[in-house]
Amino acid sequence: MTEPTRYQERPIELPVYPAPPPPAPVEGCTLCTLLDVFRAAHNDPESPVYDPSRAIDCNVEIRNHPHTPPRMTLPTGTPEPTGPTTTDGEA
Numbered sequence: 001m002t003e004p005t006r007y008q009e010r011p012i013e014l015p016v017y018p019a020p021p022p023p024a025p026v027e028g029c030t031l032c033t034l035l036d037v038f039r040a041a042h043n044d045p046e047s048p049v050y051d052p053s054r055a056i057d058c059n060v061e062i063r064n065h066p067h068t069p070p071r072m073t074l075p076t077g078t079p080e081p082t083g084p085t086t087t088d089g090e091a
């Protein structure tokens with residue numbers, strides 16, 4: 001049986017890869033264009049709808065072009081200037 005280590009070992013250094021560049025909206029696709037507008041609004045810290053997580057969701061859906069089937073509940077209209085949306089089931 002081996003003795004347990006009783007001193008601090010060297011830390012393991014893991015490689016860090018930069019995040020991939022955000023996808024470009026497909027030209028001529030209305031949904032991609034709309035997602036690009038939402039992504040810009042969600043990425044802007046000055047925007048009332050600032051939410052980096054939702055911006056990443058938009059990236060996922062833009063990469064999912066031609067959106068059949070869509071991976072997220074697709075936004076409609078324009079970004080609301082209010083706070084976060086409420087979830088279903090709340091009274």
Ligand SMILES: [Zn+2]
Nearest residue numbers: 026029032065
């Ligand atoms: Zn598209």
